[in-house]
Every structure is written in C-alpha cells, then in structure tokens.
Amino acid sequence: MVDIALRAAVALEDEASVEVLDLRTVWPLDGDAILESLGRTSRVCVLQEASSSIGAAGSVLSLIAQEGFELLDAPPLLVAAPIAPVPFAPELEDAYIPSLERVVEELRRLGAY
Amino acid sequence: MRTDAGAGEALPCEDSGEVTREDRLALFRLVLLHRLIEERVGLLYRQGRVSGSVYTGRGQEAVGAAAGYALGPDDVCAPLNRELACHLARGVTTAEAFRNFLGKGDSPTRGRDGNMHFGAREHGVFPLVSMLGDLCPVVVGAALAFKRRREPRVALTFWGDGAMSTGDVHEGLNLAAVLKVPAVFVLQSNGWAYSTPTSRQMMNPCMADRVEGGWGIPATRVDGSDAVATLIALRGAIERARSGDGPQAVEAVTLRLDGHAAHDDGSYMDQAQLTEYAEQRDPVERLAARLRLDGLAEEVGVLRAAAADEVSSGLEAAEASPAPDPATILDGVYATKLT
Numbered sequence: 001m002v003d004i005a006l007r008a009a010v011a012l013e014d015e016a017s018v019e020v021l022d023l024r025t026v027w028p029l030d031g032d033a034i035l036e037s038l039g040r041t042s043r044v045c046v047l048q049e050a051s052s053s054i055g056a057a058g059s060v061l062s063l064i065a066q067e068g069f070e071l072l073d074a075p076p077l078l079v080a081a082p083i084a085p086v087p088f089a090p091e092l093e094d095a096y097i098p099s100l101e102r103v104v105e106e107l108r109r110l111g112a113y
Numbered sequence: 114m115r116t117d118a119g120a121g122e123a124l125p126c127e128d129s130g131e132v133t134r135e136d137r138l139a140l141f142r143l144v145l146l147h148r149l150i151e152e153r154v155g156l157l158y159r160q161g162r163v164s165g166s167v168y169t170g171r172g173q174e175a176v177g178a179a180a181g182y183a184l185g186p187d188d189v190c191a192p193l194n195r196e197l198a199c200h201l202a203r204g205v206t207t208a209e210a211f212r213n214f215l216g217k218g219d220s221p222t223r224g225r226d227g228n229m230h231f232g233a234r235e236h237g238v239f240p241l242v243s244m245l246g247d248l249c250p251v252v253v254g255a256a257l258a259f260k261r262r263r264e265p266r267v268a269l270t271f272w273g274d275g276a277m278s279t280g281d282v283h284e285g286l287n288l289a290a291v292l293k294v295p296a297v298f299v300l301q302s303n304g305w306a307y308s309t310p311t312s313r314q315m316m317n318p319c320m321a322d323r324v325e326g327g328w329g330i331p332a333t334r335v336d337g338s339d340a341v342a343t344l345i346a347l348r349g350a351i352e353r354a355r356s357g358d359g360p361q362a363v364e365a366v367t368l369r370l371d372g373h374a375a376h377d378d379g380s381y382m383d384q385a386q387l388t389e390y391a392e393q394r395d396p397v398e399r400l401a402a403r404l405r406l407d408g409l410a411e412e413v414g415v416l417r418a419a420a421a422d423e424v425s426s427g428l429e430a431a432e433a434s435p436a437p438d439p440a441t442i443l444d445g446v447y448a449t450k451l452t
Contacts, residue, residue, distance in 0.1 A: 085225065088226045088227035089218075089436065090216065091216075091436040092216075092439060092442055095439030101356070103392030
C-alpha cells in the first residue's frame with residue numbers, strides 16, 4: 001500500500017500537499033510520528049490492504065481519536081479492503097485491494113470536507 | 114518426475130463378478146477424466162493461466178472414482194483436493210471443474226475460490242475445507258442428521274496421512290463411533306504428508322488398524338491403485354453404514370506420484386519407488402489392463418478418445434465463460450447486503 005500511497009500523493013501534487021507516513025511497524029506504534037504528521041495536515045486517511053473490519057488501522061484511528069482529536073479538521077478516513085474473504089479470481093482480487101484510483105478519489109473527498 | 118506407464122506393463126485390476134463390465138467402464142472413464150483434467154490444468158498453471166497452485170491426485174484416481182461411484186443418489190460426500198474423480202462421479206462436469214481452476218464468474222464458487230476448493234450442492238458434494246481433517250466432523254454432523262431423520266443416507270469423506278494426525282479427526286471419529294452414525298471415512302494412505310513420509314508421521318503406519326483399534330470403527334485396507342478392489346471395499350462399507358452398522362472406514366493404499374502441489378517438484382521422494390508404482394500400479398493403466406483381459410480393448414480406445422474430447426470441450430466451454438463482475442464482490446458473503 002506504500003506504493004499506492006506514494007503514487008496517490010504524486011497524482012494530487014497540483015491539488016494538495018499529501019504527506020505519506022509508512023509506519024513500518026504496528027508494534028511499537030510510532031504515535032508521535034502519527035500525531036506530528038496530523039498536526040501539519042489536519043486531515044488523515046489511514047490506508048491498509050486488509051479488510052476494514054480488522055488490521056492495524058483500528059489502532060491508528062483509536063490513537064487519533066483519543067490523542068489527536070483537536071488536530072482534526074475533518075473526520076479521519078479509513079480506506080481498506082471490503083469486509084469479505086479475499087477472492088481467488090484475479091478480476092475480483094484487483095477490485096478487493098484498494099486501488100490508486102480509489103485512494104485518489106477518497107483523498108479528494110477528504111480534502112474537500 | 115513424470116513417469117508414464119508403458120501400456121501392457123501395469124498389473125491388471127482384480128477380477129470379480131461383483132463389479133460388472135458397466136461398472137468397470139464407468140470407473141475407467143472417471144479415472145481417465147481425472148488424469149486428463151489434471152494434466153491440462155498443470156499446463157494451464159505453467160502458462161500462468163491458473164492462479165495459486167495445483168494439487169493433483171495422480172496415482173490415487175481410483176479411490177475418489179470408486180467412492181463417488183459407489184455412493185447412492187441421495188448420499189453426500191466431501192472430496193478433498195486429490196479426489197477430482199469423486200466430483201465427476203457425482204455429476205460435476207469437466208467444464209465446471211475447469212471454470213473453478215480458472216476463477217470464472219459462473220464457476221461453482223463464482224470466482225471466490227479456485228482449485229479443488231468447491232462443492233456442488235445440487236449433487237450433494239460439500240465444498241472442501243482447506244484445513245485438512247476438518248471435514249471429518251462435518252460429515253459426521255451430516256450423518257447424524259440422516260440418522261435422526263431416519264433417512265437411509267450415508268455421508269462420506271476422505272483424508273490422508275497428514276490429516277490423520279490432526280485433532281478434529283479424533284473428535285469426529287470418536288463422536289461418529291459413539292453415536293453410531295452412517296458415515297464412511299476413506300483414508301488416503303499415499304505415503305506422504307506434504308514432504309513428511311508416513312514413517313515420521315505415526316508409529317503405526319496402518320491407519321485402518323488405528324481406526325479400528327483406537328476408535329472401534331470397522332476398517333478394511335485395500336490396494337487403492339486397483340479400482341475394482343477399491344469399489345468392492347467401498348460398496349461394502351457404504352452399505353454397512355446405510356444398514357445401521359455405524360461408521361465404517363476404508364484405508365486405500367496408494368502412492369502420491371506428484372509432489373504435494375505444482376510448486377513442489379517432489380525431489381525428496383524415492384524416485385525408484387515412484388517409477389515402479391507408475392509402471393506397475395498406475396490406476397488408469399491397471400484398469401485398462403483389466404479391461405483388455407475382459408476383451409474390451411476396443412472400448413478402452415473409444416473411452417480414451419471420448420475422454421480427451423470431453424476435456425478439450427470442457428476447457429473450451431470454461432474459457433468462454435465470463436470473468437466474475439467486480440461489482441458482485443460482496444455477493445454471497447452476507448444474507449443482507451452491506452452498504
């Protein structure tokens with residue numbers, strides 16, 4: 001997802017300043033880095049390849065809600081795979097994983113809030 | 114790795130009046146289709162047209178064929194990844210099998226799953242649970258339902274040397290025995306649990322012994338490369354289960370001729386043993402040899418040509434099928450569609 005995130009940031013270069021934070025580890029979770037970044041942008045999109053019902057995104061969003069609430073200018077956004085088993089067919093798998101197009105569209109929505 | 118048996122070298126299947134000429138020809142069609150579909154799928158995989166991996170039943174075709182063929186029309190079964198012939202015997206078509214391997218939109222799993230991971234509800238075939246051994250309690254549950262409803266139906270599943278060491282198999286066997294349900298367990302003794310030989314899996318390598326002595330379930334052992342002998346053993350077990358004698362087991366002794374799957378070349382296997390099995394005990398050629406002795410050489414040739422045609426036309430039909438529509442990605446996951 002880091003690659004998708006970086007490409008989305010480039011795609012939006014003329015419209016917004018997008019900062020990409022690659023967490024590298026989810027435990028320990030670099031809370032300071034997350035909150036510092038949020039302090040600069042005031043908007044946050046958590047992007048993960050796993051289904052939205054599971055994964056590390058929940059911990060990140062929880063941290064933001066508890067410790068970064070006052071830094072937010074828009075509700076935090078989660079972009080993740082749908083709540084379904086990972087499908088086998090390549091056509092379905094491609095639709096399952098968050099795409100560059102979807103991330104760009106969601107980021108535009110976040111910026112317009 | 115591929116060691117095709119030379120015609121005429123294979124030991125013929127046993128001869129028995131219990132297995133008619135019609136039965137023998139039907140079994141030959143099934144083992145042949147199983148072999149040919151898997152050979153074709155292997156080629157598709159190497160061409161990058163099949164995702165994931167491919168798990169074959171090469172060397173074990175007669176076991177799934179005999180089990181699927183021996184079951185009655187209202188019985189249910191849960192074949193695993195080495196029992197394609199069982200699916201075919203229950204009415205799954207070559208096109209349906211190819212569609213699942215290719216992840217097509219009209220495949221049995223609508224592209225959600227691939228490989229042998231599919232069932233056919235209309236034919237009483239349960240979908241495969243990937244955690245091998247887990248289907249044991251599933252069919253015990255089905256058999257318990259049949260018993261409680263007083264229906265003369267049987268539930269059958271398979272597992273191998275590896276699954277025999279899992280906990281769910283123990284729970285299922287124990288419950289089946291104490292509840293005396295009409296279940297039949299086919300133990301595929303193919304010598305390997307992935308890359309672990311049976312000798313490093315269990316102290317007593319005779320699974321029939323263990324099932325009979327340990328769980329009190331009558332078990333027989335049969336040469337699983339002999340389709341005729343395997344059919345006789347399975348028919349007996351199925352009818353005993355149906356008539357109220359409780360669960361039954363049949364251990365089919367074979368050899369896995371391929372690696373665990375297409376990504377495993379099986380180089381750790383004893384090559385001389387593989388060659389010997391492929392030359393003398395290839396299940397397809399053993400049955401062909403029996404049919405030639407029965408005076409049915411011409412029918413063997415006709416069936417070989419027909420099976421090749423059935424595989425080609427099945428693949429053609431599957432390739433013409435549409436890909437799954439990405440908009441349907443959540444269909445079939447929830448009873449109520451999520452937004």
